[in-house]
Amino acid sequence: MIAISLELALLALTVLCLLLFFGGVQIFLVFGLWALGFYTMVPEFPASNMSILAFSELESFTYVAIPLFVLVGDLINRARISDEIIEFSRACIGWLPGSTGNTSIGCSAIFSAITGSNAATTASVGKALHPPMDDEGYDESYAAATIASGGIVGTVLPPSVLLIVYGVMYGVSVPDLFIAGIVPGIAILFGLVAVNTTLSWRNDYGQDSSAFEFQPWEIVQTAWQAKVGLGTIVILLGGIYIGIFTPSEAAAVAVFYILLMSVALGKITRLEQVVSASFTSLLLIGVILPIVVAAVAIQQNLSFLGIQEAVSEALLSLGSPWLVMLAMMLIMLATGSVLASVPNIALTVPLLTPAAMELGLDPVTWAIIFIISDAIGFITPPYGLNLYIISGITDIDYLRVTYDALPYLGMLIAVWALFFAVPELNVLA
Structure with a gap:
């Protein structure tokens, strides 16, 4: 009773x-x-378990990296370094059909590699490149969908904030996760560029004869102009991969580097710019960490009730590895489309991890597969955070942007399924 x-x-x-x-x-x-x-x-x-849990969960030094990575992105915006990154991206891939659309995708990849945040990437690139795409004849909702889709690259490419959260929550090496995110991140980048190039060519979006001139010297020039932003990537990723810095230390060094270079080059001239950027970082960490604590508490409670074991047994009872994989993908798509990233990581990962291990996936590979599914959720309704961000920036109806994002969504699911079915493709994992 x-x-x-x-x-x-x-x-x-x-x-x-x-x-x-x-x-x-x-x-x-x-x-x-x-x-x-x-x-x-x-x-x-x-x-009292809640307070004990909060202390034990948040005492990890790795969490310090999250506000620092966000601060890096905000400083880049305040110093107008993002404009230089845009010009470098245009020089690299702007010669393809749909040049400005491809520039927005390439810029998203570079910007996300600095900030680790898809939301910040979508907002920054959207403000900078949606008006030029509109002027060049792109359908306005398609242009918005392209930018929103490009913003998800930062979820998978290092130094992703979500990879840090995942690594801390489940005891997986964050540097290993960063390395394992490179190949899928690049695959997603190329896939997005392929979709935009094809659709732009078919619909005559942004067609300009000068856009098809590949000029290596221009790449060199714009790379030098973007030296502060590109140098930040070298410090962040190079320092982590070589083993000089932990992710938190690399983020701190990157903040110091940007401040030093921006002040020396006259890009930051007022203390107010730094204070304003710092406030955004504090605000974000104040949003993320309470959710982490509450989600981990629920995770422990579900484990006590045996929910995780029940879900795992139900999945494995399907018998065929392909059916298990398909069921897992459907679950991840469903949860990613209605939950924010941190709650999704905290609640869904423990439910599916036993089945993933039975399929022969190692913890790092499984983490990347899950993070890709979470990234897909950023352009999947009803949640679709990137869709909401770009819709708010451009004042274009959310449903119109969602419809035009469908080709990108299909490509992302195909790439995700490929890495799930053939994990050996991720040679760095």
């Missing part, structure tokens, strides 16, 4: 939290309510 009452109470609590979630209540409050309700109902878990 007690067990039945507990089950009914937890079911009622879950239904209430789902109603609050779909009613627009912030995810942290929904998660926190469920966790506290669970602690109240289950005597084995006292409420």
Whole structure:
């Protein structure tokens, strides 16, 4: 009788939290309510466990890297270094059909490799390149969809903030995750460029005879002009891969480097610019970390209830590895389309990891496969964070942008399925 009452109470609590979630209540409050309700109902878990969990989870030094990476991106915006990155990207791949669209995708890859944030990348590139794409004859919603799709590259390419969160949560080496994200990230980049080039050629978007002139000397010139931004990438990734810095140390050195170079070159002239950029970083960390604590608490509670084992057994009962993989992909697509990234990582990964291990995936490879699925969620309704960001910036209807993002979505799912089915393709994992 007690067990039945507990089950009914937890079911009622879950239904209430789902109603609050779909009613627009912030995810942290929904998660926190469920966790506290669970602690109240289950005597084995006292409420004091929340404070103990918060301390043990957040004492990891690696989390320091998150606000520092965000600060790097904000400083680049304040110093107008992003303009130089755009010109370098245009010189590298702007000669292809759909030159400005490809420039937005290439710029997203470079910018995300500096900031590690897809949201910041989408916002920055959208403000800079959507007006030129509109002027060059691109359909406005297609241009917005291209920028939103390019913004997801930063989720997979190092130094992705989500790779840091994943590594800390599950004890996977963050440098190993960074290395393993290179090949899939580049594959996604090339896939996005291929889709845009094809569609631009078919629809006569941005066609300009001068756009097809490949000029190596221009690449050299724009690379020198973008030396601060490109130098930041060298410090961040080179220092981590060689083993000189941890991710947190590399981010701190990158912040110092950008400040030093920007002040020396006259790109940052007021203390107000630095203070404003720092405030954004503090705001973001204040949003992410409470969600991490609440999500990890729910993860422990679900493990106590045996939910993770039940899901794993249900998946493995399908028998065929291909059916198991297909079911996992459907689950990841579903959760990625309705959950924000951190809750998705905290809740979905433990449910699917046992099945992933049974399929023969190592922890690093599985992490990258999951992060790709999470990245796809950024252009998948109803969540589609990148779609919302670009829709807000351009004032274009969300559904129009979503429709024009479908070709990119199809390509992303194809790349994801390929790396899931043939993990050996990721030679660096």
